Amino acid sequence: MKFGTKTIHAGVHPDPATGAIMTPIYQTSTYAQRSPGDHQGYEYSRTHNPTRTALQDALAALENGNYGLCFASGMAAIDAVVKLLKPGDEVISTNDLYGGSYRIFTKIFQQYGIKFTFIPMGDIATVEGHITQNTKMLWLETPTNPLLNIIDIKGAAEIAKKHNILLVVDNTFATPYLQTPLDLGADLVMHSLTKYMGGHSDVVMGALIVKDEDLAQRLAFIQNACGGTPGPQDCFLLLRGLKTLHVRMQRHCENGRAVAEYLQKHPKVEKVLWPGFESHPNHQIAREQMRDFGGMISVVLKGDRQEDAIQVLEKFKYFTLAESLGGVESLCGHPASMTHASIPQAERLKGGLSDSLIRLSVGIEDIEDLLADLEQALG
Ligand SMILES: *Cc1c(COP(=O)(O)O)cnc(C)c1O
Numbered sequence: 001m002k003f004g005t006k007t008i009h010a011g012v013h014p015d016p017a018t019g020a021i022m023t024p025i026y027q028t029s030t031y032a033q034r035s036p037g038d039h040q041g042y043e044y045s046r047t048h049n050p051t052r053t054a055l056q057d058a059l060a061a062l063e064n065g066n067y068g069l070c071f072a073s074g075m076a077a078i079d080a081v082v083k084l085l086k087p088g089d090e091v092i093s094t095n096d097l098y099g100g101s102y103r104i105f106t107k108i109f110q111q112y113g114i115k116f117t118f119i120p121m122g123d124i125a126t127v128e129g130h131i132t133q134n135t136k137m138l139w140l141e142t143p144t145n146p147l148l149n150i151i152d153i154k155g156a157a158e159i160a161k162k163h164n165i166l167l168v169v170d171n172t173f174a175t176p177y178l179q180t181p182l183d184l185g186a187d188l189v190m191h192s193l194t195k196y197m198g199g200h201s202d203v204v205m206g207a208l209i210v211k212d213e214d215l216a217q218r219l220a221f222i223q224n225a226c227g228g229t230p231g232p233q234d235c236f237l238l239l240r241g242l243k244t245l246h247v248r249m250q251r252h253c254e255n256g257r258a259v260a261e262y263l264q265k266h267p268k269v270e271k272v273l274w275p276g277f278e279s280h281p282n283h284q285i286a287r288e289q290m291r292d293f294g295g296m297i298s299v300v301l302k303g304d305r306q307e308d309a310i311q312v313l314e315k316f317k318y319f320t321l322a323e324s325l326g327g328v329e330s331l332c333g334h335p336a337s338m339t340h341a342s343i344p345q346a347e348r349l350k351g352g353l354s355d356s357l358i359r360l361s362v363g364i365e366d367i368e369d370l371l372a373d374l375e376q377a378l379g
Pocket of ligand 1: 205
């Protein structure tokens, strides 16, 4: 199956009881057994639920993996991954990381004796110098949030294999429409399904996808033992959203390109961060590992003043000022004071996250309206 066919058909079968085309919302916590242990594959909905199973199978197919696991949020999925580790283990992660990931690593797991090192990964070869005998996991996201840096997944996978380290890729920004990290050698793909995968800003959910059976079993054990699982209603909404992923992403990419090119020429703009520009430091890697460049764009204003950024954000009509990204509607945000407020300012500036940086999640509205909105807001 090609990608667009998979988004519609993978994992979903007409309901065996009624023939319903759409997987029903199995709103049940438990399942009747004929005799103790004699059941139809479902015992208790924290462990398995048919609506969740359909979604997990669809996600596994889209990422070219063998196993999918869903969680009540992206953070619950991240939580499950780190629980594969033990005190003394070390994780190397990119310094330009989703704020919530940075927070759970440093504020929750560090106190249990797991060590995290945050480094730039623009030149992937430099990662090798940070590996110790305790390094067990390499954690990256690409494109990164919000600086839109690109990290070489294949290069990271080679280093991880050589040192027998697990490579985890947070694929939230790209989605499998743009890149499939498991095909590039990653061991584990993580998603905040809340963003592009759900696509309609109406559900919070997360997922993990792997190829390896043993790893899948260890994660399924954690999923059931710790219990951060989603309900069937949310799984249904996600399945519904996924069916248009390819169409939405195509338009996000087209609109993203138009917005990036418009902003690049604007007199009030200092620089535009978008991997589609040839001037982007890792444009070549983006071309190789991604199908297109996505709809996430960051803009730094001339003078780099936070007040100017806030003024622009307040004037937008169609770009709604809100946390999150990846919905059909355009959103904008100010990472320094919103999503990344939990990262200390010194750390932020060191990583290149300036005070006037505005992050745009370009939606799938008509591009003429979006460009007019940018025009009036930048004034
Ligand atoms: C939103 C997000 C998360 C966290 O996911 P939630 O669904 O909000 O818990 C993790 N990584 C990235 C890149 C995100 O954008």
